[in-house]
Amino acid sequence: MPDTVQFDPVCYSVNSTAMGDVLAAVPVVKYAIDTYHRECDYRLVASKHFKEFFYFVPDSKFLVMEDDTWKFDKVYSLRRLNDVGPKGNLCRLTPAKMSLSYYASIGLLGEILDKNKYNYLPLPEVDITKFNIDFAKAVILVVSYRDINRSIPNAELLKIAEYVKERGYTPVYIGRTQDGAWKDRAPVSPFVAPSYGVDLRNQTSILELASMMSNSIAVCGVDSGPIHLAGTTPTTIIAGYTNVDWRYRVPSRRNGRTVVIEPDPIDCRYCSSRWAKDYYDFLNCYYGHNNCVKTLRAEKYINALETVL
Amino acid sequence: MIISDPVCYSMNSISMGDVIAAAPIIKYAIETYHKNTDYKVLVRPYYWDIFKSFIPEDKLGDQSLPFTFHPPWQIRYLNTPRSTNARTTSMHMHLSTFASIQFLNRLIDVDYMNYLPLPKVDVSHFNLNLDKSVLIIVTYRDEVRKISFDTVAGIAEWVKSRGLIPVYIGKVDASEMWKDSPFKLSFDSLPEGVDLLNKTSLLEMASIMARSRAVVGLDSGPIHVAGTTSVPIVCGFTNVDPKHREPIRKKGIFIPITPEVECAHCQSNWWLNYYDFGFCYFKHADCLKQMTATKFISALESIGL
Numbered sequence: 001m002p003d004t005v006q007f008d009p010v011c012y013s014v015n016s017t018a019m020g021d022v023l024a025a026v027p028v029v030k031y032a033i034d035t036y037h038r039e040c041d042y043r044l045v046a047s048k049h050f051k052e053f054f055y056f057v058p059d060s061k062f063l064v065m066e067d068d069t070w071k072f073d074k075v076y077s078l079r080r081l082n083d084v085g086p087k088g089n090l091c092r093l094t095p096a097k098m099s100l101s102y103y104a105s106i107g108l109l110g111e112i113l114d115k116n117k118y119n120y121l122p123l124p125e126v127d128i129t130k131f132n133i134d135f136a137k138a139v140i141l142v143v144s145y146r147d148i149n150r151s152i153p154n155a156e157l158l159k160i161a162e163y164v165k166e167r168g169y170t171p172v173y174i175g176r177t178q179d180g181a182w183k184d185r186a187p188v189s190p191f192v193a194p195s196y197g198v199d200l201r202n203q204t205s206i207l208e209l210a211s212m213m214s215n216s217i218a219v220c221g222v223d224s225g226p227i228h229l230a231g232t233t234p235t236t237i238i239a240g241y242t243n244v245d246w247r248y249r250v251p252s253r254r255n256g257r258t259v260v261i262e263p264d265p266i267d268c269r270y271c272s273s274r275w276a277k278d279y280y281d282f283l284n285c286y287y288g289h290n291n292c293v294k295t296l297r298a299e300k301y302i303n304a305l306e307t308v309l
Numbered sequence: 310m311i312i313s314d315p316v317c318y319s320m321n322s323i324s325m326g327d328v329i330a331a332a333p334i335i336k337y338a339i340e341t342y343h344k345n346t347d348y349k350v351l352v353r354p355y356y357w358d359i360f361k362s363f364i365p366e367d368k369l370g371d372q373s374l375p376f377t378f379h380p381p382w383q384i385r386y387l388n389t390p391r392s393t394n395a396r397t398t399s400m401h402m403h404l405s406t407f408a409s410i411q412f413l414n415r416l417i418d419v420d421y422m423n424y425l426p427l428p429k430v431d432v433s434h435f436n437l438n439l440d441k442s443v444l445i446i447v448t449y450r451d452e453v454r455k456i457s458f459d460t461v462a463g464i465a466e467w468v469k470s471r472g473l474i475p476v477y478i479g480k481v482d483a484s485e486m487w488k489d490s491p492f493k494l495s496f497d498s499l500p501e502g503v504d505l506l507n508k509t510s511l512l513e514m515a516s517i518m519a520r521s522r523a524v525v526g527l528d529s530g531p532i533h534v535a536g537t538t539s540v541p542i543v544c545g546f547t548n549v550d551p552k553h554r555e556p557i558r559k560k561g562i563f564i565p566i567t568p569e570v571e572c573a574h575c576q577s578n579w580w581l582n583y584y585d586f587g588f589c590y591f592k593h594a595d596c597l598k599q600m601t602a603t604k605f606i607s608a609l610e611s612i613g614l
Contacts (some may be wrong), residue, residue: 002571005590007580036580077582093397097415106410110582111401267310276313276342278383278414286312 007036011076012108013045015065017181019206019225020249022050023120023232024100025081027252028108030056031117043076049181052207055124081107096272096282099248100228118252120231123210131208133172133198135215139164139305140230142221144175144189144201146182147283149243149290150222152301154191159298160220160305161197167309169217171197174209174226178202185283187224218308220301223249231256238304242292243282245273259304264295313342317384318412320352320372323486325511325530326554328356329424329537330404331387333557334412336363337421351376355486358512362428373486385412400576400586403553404533422557424536427515435513437476437503439520443468443614444535446526447499447506448479448492451587453548453597454527458496463602464525464609465500471614473522475502478514478531482507490587522614525605528554536561543608547596548586550577564608568596 012032014025029044033056036042044054045063054062063070081104083093095103101118105111128135141161145151152160161171175189179202193199204212206229213219213226214233221227222240230237231251240261241249250258263269269292272282280286318335320328335350342348350364351372360369370376378384387408389397399407405422409415432439445464449455465475477499483491494506509517514531518524519538526532527545535542536556543564546554551565567573573596576586584590589597 002591005572005575005579005581008582010580010582040580093410093414097413098410102416106397109401110397112406112416271312275311276316276338276413278314279380 007040008077009041009075010036011043011045011063011078013065013078013080014047014050014108015045015080015082017047017183019050019181020223020228021081021095021100021104022046022053023225023228023251024118025104025108026053026121027118028101028104028113029054030121031105031113032109033057041076045070047181049179049206052123053121079108079110083107094278095248096244097248099252101252115252116254119254120228120251123207123229123232125214126205126207126211128208128211128215131198131200131204131212133170133212135212136217137168138170138172138198138212138216139309140172140174140213140216140219140226141197142175142219142224142226143173143191143193144177144187144226145222145224146185146187147243149283149285149293150224151293152222152240152296152298153293156296156298156301157191158194160301161194163298163302163305164309165196167305169309172212172216173197173199173201174204174212175201176204218305220305222296227251231258236308238301238308240296240301241270242296243270243272243285245270248273259307261296261300261304263292266291266295268292311342311344313346314381314383315347316342317349317351317376317378317382319376319384319386320350320356321386321388323353323490325356326404326528326533327387327399327408328352329359329530329533330422330557331408331412332359332425333422334405334408334417335360336425337417338413339363347382349378353486356511358510359425359427362425385414387411399553401553403555403557405557419557424533424556424558427512427534427537429519430510430512430516432513432516432520435505435508435517437517438474439517440522441472441474442476442503442517442521443473443609444476444478444518444521444524444526444531445502446479446524446529446531447477448481448494449527449529450487450490450492451548453587453589453594454529455493455495455597456527456545456600457597458500460600460602460605461496462500464605465502467602467606467609468614469501473614475500476505476517476521477502478505478509478517479526479529480507523609523612525609527600532556541612543605543612545600545605546574547594547600548574548576548589550574553577562612564611566600566604566608568599570595570599572596 164171218236219230234256523541524535539561541562545566
């Protein structure tokens with residue numbers, strides 16, 4: 001590139017409250033900075049809850065999404081992860097039908113990158129000794145969920161926890177239902193922890209959770225923010241997928257095995273990825289039966305765990 | 310089973326390459342999502358022939374006319390209407406990828422992106438010996454894609470020296486549809502050869518190309534028409550990277566001619582969201598100067614002409 005070309009200064013707005021969306025966008029933002037902003041200025045807008053994901057962005061360039069007083073000069077082009085624009089029945093780009101990584105690079109850069117550029121970035125390791133857990137014997141179970149059609153029924157969770165315990169390992173229950181980036185739809189966790197295992201719900205920071213995952217044997221759950229967080233580590237992930245096709249959601253990473261748990265082959269599984277219903281809220285089952293969730297049975301997770309433990 | 314909304318696909322581009330690259334995406338959409346739900350395709354009548362083989366006429370509309378759809382109908386535009394935000398454009402990706410993203414919100418397999426063959430039409434009235442014809446595209450819209458007389462004349466001379474016939478194609482047109490970006494010719498007269506300038510319809514041009522020996526020119530609409538056939542294509546790329554513009558097709562030789570300057574393919578490689586790359590950023594158009602006859606001739610020789 002000739003030295004005399006001055007690229008546009010850009011403000012990248014990672015305007016999502018979904019942890020998976022943001023984690024998938026992190027390597028795209030890093031690519032943009034490394035490629036287009038060696039000499040040209042930029043700003044990054046993201047939730048304060050996710051600031052640590054962008055450890056490579058200086059504080060002076062990070063703008064907090066929740067702080068509505070932030071401003072930047074109009075010389076910056078604005079690129080948003082989730083575009084906002086004309087309302088009504090003009091279809092918008094959404095991540096329902098493509099990988100979060102592609103979505104991020106299209107929204108933020110207007111291009112498709114080489115696949116190896118999408119690998120989730122490892123997060124800084126933090127001290128987790130205060131939890132007094134032998135993570136070398138821990139299996140992390142994600143027991144919170146935001147959408148009922150992306151959950152594991154409690155009875156199935158208990159069977160998985162029981163299996164982990166019987167194998168001589170420690171089930172660690174995680175999930176956050178308080179103080180997150182979300183606005184309208186906070187996760188819930190009706191799971192009643194059994195007498196065994198360690199219940200760390202709402203007790204870890206994001207970086208602590210990532211460090212725990214990194215040191216554990218496996219992370220089990222349904223497609224959700226914590227599963228994407230596990231994608232920043234090389235730890236084995238066992239993840240169930242219901243309304244979104246796993247091909248679009250398995251975290252991109254250089255190392256680490258991901259075992260996909262699929263619903264039984266019912267006609268409507270992966271509905272939000274396969275259908276063309278641009279305004280239906282796939283957070284709720286179109287038919288109201290949630291059959292995809294019901295077929296994410298514990299035995300599928302246990303079969304996967306048997307290959308790991 | 311796939312459940313879908315009724316959708317209006319608005320092909321709001323006048324660029325032939327955009328439309329031809331989008332056609333297979335529309336066909337995929339119809340076959341995948343509209344078995345049971347309605348749809349409409351809005352496109353300039355000039356391009357209707359591209360779609361008539363798989364879209365009933367009552368589902369084709371004129372994109373230039375006002376239209377209104379009410380929910381549950383959805384509207385998808387090829388080019389997102391302008392706003393103050395930087396938008397997704399085809400500057401940094403393949404035209405077919407762009408069409409897939411914009412119309413379907415997904416990246417379909419490349420197998421579904423193959424340019425669609427156009428209906429064959431009678432071209433006997435042109436009295437051409439197509440087995441000996443090499444088509445040279447001589448018109449242009451953007452200044453940085455303006456083929457020079459020397460290049461055209463050099464290619465034509467070589468074509469004749471091989472016992473073949475140079476046939477000049479393209480159109481000079483500043484009519485209503487193209488008024489903002491008219492088709493031009495940068496020289497007053499053509500070298501010796503067959504002049505088909507402004508003489509072919511879209512389908513005639515495709516049928517002529519399909520039976521010719523090769524199509525030569527700079528990246529432009531007719532190159533994409535050639536992409537609907539299996540004819541060998543030798544195409545020069547100045548401001549755009551060929552990987553973003555090579556027609557997708559099952560078979561057919563494609564040889565890109567690329568400049569060796571640091572700023573080559575600027576539109577594809579740079580991060581300038583609002584610059585009009587139809588004009589050289591440095592005003593020297595060095596990339597264009599390297600689109601010499603010698604390079605095209607070497608490519609034509611390599612395919613055995």
